[in-house]
Amino acid sequence: EQMESMRRVTAEAMEDGAFGVATALIYPPNSYSPDWELTEVARVVSRYGGIYVTHLRSEGDRLIEALEDAITLARDADLPLEVYHLKATGENNWPKMEAVIHRIDRARAAGVDVTADMY
Numbered sequence: 001e002q003m004e005s006m007r008r009v010t011a012e013a014m015e016d017g018a019f020g021v022a023t024a025l026i027y028p029p030n031s032y033s034p035d036w037e038l039t040e041v042a043r044v045v046s047r048y049g050g051i052y053v054t055h056l057r058s059e060g061d062r063l064i065e066a067l068e069d070a071i072t073l074a075r076d077a078d079l080p081l082e083v084y085h086l087k088a089t090g091e092n093n094w095p096k097m098e099a100v101i102h103r104i105d106r107a108r109a110a111g112v113d114v115t116a117d118m119y
Contacts, residue, residue, distance in 0.1 A: 003040060010044040020051035020079075025066070026059065035069055042077035053082040059089040063096050064103065071107045071114060080113035087118060 010021065021041055023030045042052045052074055056066035067083070074081035088096045107114045 003037065006037070006041055007044050010041050011048075014045060014048035014050055018050065020053060021045050022053040024055040025057040026055055031057065035073060039073050039076050042073055042079055046077050046079035051080045051082060052077065053084060055084055056086070059085075059087055060093050061090075063088055063093055064099055067100055067103055071103065071112055074114065075107075075110075075112050081115070083114070083116040085119060086116040 013021075023033065023038065025031055025033065045052060052070075054070050056063065056070060058066040070081055070083060086100070088094050088100070104114050104116065
């Protein structure tokens with residue numbers, strides 16, 4: 001029942017002019033949202049030609065896994081992905097950025113529309 005309500009509210013927002021849905025998965029309450037739930041909402045957004053914008057679940061030790069989760073969601077829901085504030089936090093994670101960029105390039109080559117911004 002709650003999932004159906006989320007789908008309905010998302011559709012209404014898209015019909016009212018929203019251009020997509022954004023999450024900040026590193027922060028509560030979004031950090032409690034399971035991937036399957038986010039994918040269901042994103043599928044509604046996709047039907048309206050919208051975009052999924054996200055702050056990844058992790059910028060540190062699980063950075064690569066968090067990026068893979070976001071790419072999987074975009075692929076499964078068939079919509080563009082924008083990762084905002086892409087970075088590797090903690091000096092021990094800085095070397096992961098090369099792998100992150102490689103994964104974004106690989107997703108793009110496979111047809112997933114992925115963009116990111118940094119500050």
